[in-house]
Amino acid sequence: MPDDDWTPPPVLLAVDLVIFTLIDSTLHVLLVERGIEPFQGDWALPGGFLEDEREAVLAAAHRELMEEANLDATQLHLEQLGAYGEPDRDPRGRVVSVAYLAIAPGLPEPRAGTDAAHARWVPVPDVLGGSIKLAFDHETILHEGLERARAQLEHTAIATAFCDETFTINELQRVYEAVWGVALDLRNFYRKIQAVDDFIVPVGAERRTGKGRPARLFKAGSRTTLYPPLVRPSPATASEGNG
């Protein structure tokens, strides 16, 4: 037991961001090439240290989101994944990182921030395939971010966070397919989604792609939680389509 004069050891607090978006129906994550040691030249999740003693952790996530991805956090889905604090995860000292999951719509332009030489949207299957090595424990964080996103698609309406203001049902379906890594029957999906009250609401307009019948446009409804959940196909049974 510590004596009376004992004070707790200080640690450095960082935030790391798992930012997902959909590009060409494939899930992408924003990675930055590290410009400084440690792990200089390797790819890492965007993130950084708390700026000052008074900054809230969530505020730091907002700030990094803007600095490194040029994304306005107030427009985005952003939720905490957890804390990662293994004593030796950062060679510079005792760093505890709070990781966040962010979901961005459309095709945002990545923009390299201050301490990142380059930022790039990388297809998640490429990272999971092991062809890209991540710095620190960022591969673990990415995995847990992906699993969280998959689970959230079942229980909440975050799928719309991947889409623009208005979207078609097929665009929404591609979100589910890309994140879950499965192929879904579009006809069943169509009704299942519409059967959920206030998940998506028709906006009255249509989108014509030049081919085929125009698709109705929808916007996100007021519902945030899905009950009953949209249970994803069993990982064992899943046909692992998409890429």
Next chain:
Amino acid sequence: MPDDDWTPPPVLLAVDLVIFTLIDSTLHVLLVERGIEPFQGDWALPGGFLEDEREAVLAAAHRELMEEANLDATQLHLEQLGAYGEPDRDPRGRVVSVAYLAIAPGLPEPRAGTDAAHARWVPVPDVLGGSIKLAFDHETILHEGLERARAQLEHTAIATAFCDETFTINELQRVYEAVWGVALDLRNFYRKIQAVDDFIVPVGAERRTGKGRPARLFKAGSRTTLYPPLVRPSPATASEGNG
């Protein structure tokens, strides 16, 4: 942007524990009466600061579990809930707390630790009812711990973590009922649970309570994830039985 000499501000790292157990078919959480300021005399979740620079966060959770609840973490379900780091959550300074959810079986003896005057198992409905005020942001943490436990019952086999080595199906059902706050049909529950491969395995023995037909005893099987999930009744529809 910070200048070149800038170093990140240090924070103090704490762990807090949401330890659940079942007593008389009611969900209880371990609370300690704070012996020191701030919030002296109030009830709080057990927890404490990181002991030294080299201690892993999870190890600190293990240590506090033993110190404050006399529970061996290696025998318990223990998972991280997340980090709580609002700048003003602790008047002593910038403290970021990593919260853990722990689930203990049976009727463990609480044991007051070093910096806790008293430790007590408190019925969760009492705390949620607002009759007990919690220190810091511990009410938020408790809520999120409860929600996590509820969700985990749907998707994983943690229900067995509330039970002793061997248990009856009815004991398992009371876990679900107490945590979800609903009443379940025992006959449907009986089959549903047994239909899940390797969730529980019969141990061959029986338990006689003195009344009625003896119940078969089971132990936890090798399965950890439940697919398809055991979807809990809708919160809106739930009859909110139990207490």
Next chain:
DNA sequence: TCAAAAGTGTTATCATTACACCCATGT
């Protein structure tokens, strides 16, 4: 023989799946 708790059978209902089919548009 009765109360109490364990465990089984059966049916209605609901959700999911699979897939045939029709609709609206551009070329």
Next chain:
DNA sequence: ACATGGGTGTAATGATAACACTTTTGA
């Protein structure tokens, strides 16, 4: 007309819910 993608109908299957009923024990 036909290709293409949007959208509807429907029957089979599987999971859930409701509840009547049988079994095994202690008193």
